[in-house]
Amino acid sequence: MNKRSCCPIACTLDLLGDKWTLLVVRDMLLGRQTFKEFAAAPEKIATNILSDRLNRLVASGLAEKTPLPDQPNRDAYRLTDKGKSLRKLIKSVSDWGLKNLPETEIRMKPIKKRRGS
């Protein structure tokens, strides 16, 4: 995508500024790894959008896709270090929402670790 300006806010929004990308990153931070797990989030993302967002995250170096060894034709999507560095940003978003938007609460739980994570 072409940059709109050199502003770090504008450039970050070029990458993450939509309604779904950060939610996928949120789920990755909570330990979710497979297509099915992301699709099971309470927001009900459409599968074509999810597919697109996962590909973009990989293309931009925020996540990487690796085959799950024990299950054939299944891939795990995991955050790279660059992707993990979004934790603070997401915390800020979450904190602002909790403080300023009524009826928001944290309900999603981290997933227990699995082999290879």
Add this chain to the structure above:
Amino acid sequence: MNKRSCCPIACTLDLLGDKWTLLVVRDMLLGRQTFKEFAAAPEKIATNILSDRLNRLVASGLAEKTPLPDQPNRDAYRLTDKGKSLRKLIKSVSDWGLKNLPETEIRMKPIKKRRGS
């Protein structure tokens, strides 16, 4: 808009999750107030989008619109306290961009205060 879930991240994205809203808030934090000033940002927002985003910010209580006393038919858009509380979130976005995206830098300057601001 209907909430997608009770997650504070999802709800915040319902409000701010697009490519333009946070840039307008950024400009407001830098002291910009009028339609023309927002339209002059380096990202070249289209006027119909700008008009829509200003109305949404007012509707959601993040900004308020007041007539400029000295200039007829001109309005100033200013952040409410709720809107100003986005400063930390925007700082996180900016910090992440500066650290992780090449060729980003802070170039925009705060505007000198004017009467009534």
Add this chain to the structure above:
DNA sequence: GATGTCACTTGCAAAACGCAACTAACACTT
């Protein structure tokens, strides 16, 4: 009276989104 500025609105084409249906690859059951 003509021109310019500001804050929009309108029209229209292009892109993104949302939903449902479909497919390919493999596993599991009978």
Add this chain to the structure above:
DNA sequence: AAGTGTTAGTTGCGTTTTGCAAGTGACATC
């Protein structure tokens, strides 16, 4: 071997949102 189920998508298509250019109305200035 055939049928069923699960996973991870893709495809089609109608709706919504965006982007761009042009137009409008109110006022100010020349």
